[in-house]
Amino acid sequence: MGKLNLIKQHAAYYKANAKPVELEIEPINCLAISGIGAPDGELFQKSIGALYATAYTVKKYGKSDGTDFVVPKLEAFWWVEGGLIFDQTPQNEWHWQLMIRMPEFVTNDHVDQAVEEVIKKKNLVLANEVQLKPINEGRSVQVLHIGSYYQEEPSINKILDYMKLNGLEMNGYHHEIYISDPTKTAEEKLKTIIRYAVKEN
Structure with missing residues (x-):
């Protein structure tokens, strides 16, 4: 029996792109x-x-x-x-x-x-x-940030703009998922999923 790979089994949890996407996150x-x-x-x-x-x-x-x-x-x-x-x-x-x-x-x-x-x-x-x-974050909006952890503002603003446009507000903390290993990846190529749990405004 092979190893359980949660990253592959729950691919949507660990994937994002430059455009904000709304999704439902299962309890973990x-x-x-x-x-x-x-x-x-x-x-x-x-x-x-x-x-x-x-x-x-x-x-x-x-x-x-x-x-x-x-x-x-x-x-x-x-x-x-x-x-x-x-x-x-x-x-x-x-x-x-x-x-x-x-x-x-x-x-x-x-x-x-x-x-x-x-x-x-x-x-x-x-x-x-x-x-x-x-x-248990539930309904969330996320985006993929590429680059330094200290230059996330443009990516965060994409989420905030999406939330404003769709009548949503934050319902939790700033959430980061570190797709890249910072010890093996150049700073400008770091990939980080930025996610916010949301609710109807």
């Missing part, structure tokens, strides 16, 4: 870890490490049980408190929740066991913050 479960701070800060980077270590340990358990799977793309929710505007808020005040989607058969017991192993064997104490969380 994600490994998640939250924090506050700049994306190039130590906490953010260590949180990514703890999240991936936990995800690959859960995958290892699945492989031994005959339910191996491909670890999906990294994602993140971003927000600032009190209705402030991102580009007017210092990065050390940015809130984020890093996420990696998990197959339906992954349980809290799997995650708890993986966290315990990651802390014990890799000494990544931050893994203790990793949890299995349900995410």
Whole structure:
């Protein structure tokens, strides 16, 4: 039996183009870890490490049980408190929740066991913050952004214009799905899906 590949199985979730598209996102479960701070800060980077270590340990358990799977793309929710505007808020005040989607058969017991192993064997104490969380965005609008994470405004404006034209308003946080690996891809070629849950205005 081959590996379960959620990226292929749920292709619409991981695909977007330059034109805003409205779609219905199914409820999912994600490994998640939250924090506050700049994306190039130590906490953010260590949180990514703890999240991936936990995800690959859960995958290892699945492989031994005959339910191996491909670890999906990294994602993140971003927000600032009190209705402030991102580009007017210092990065050390940015809130984020890093996420990696998990197959339906992954349980809290799997995650708890993986966290315990990651802390014990890799000494990544931050893994203790990793949890299995349900995410239910529902109706959403998304667009593909190509380029730097710090030059997303034109892509975000495409979504905002679409929402205004179609009588929609935001119903959740700024959501990014990192299609490209920033350690292997030139900044100007980075591909990121930007998504907002929406509702009728």
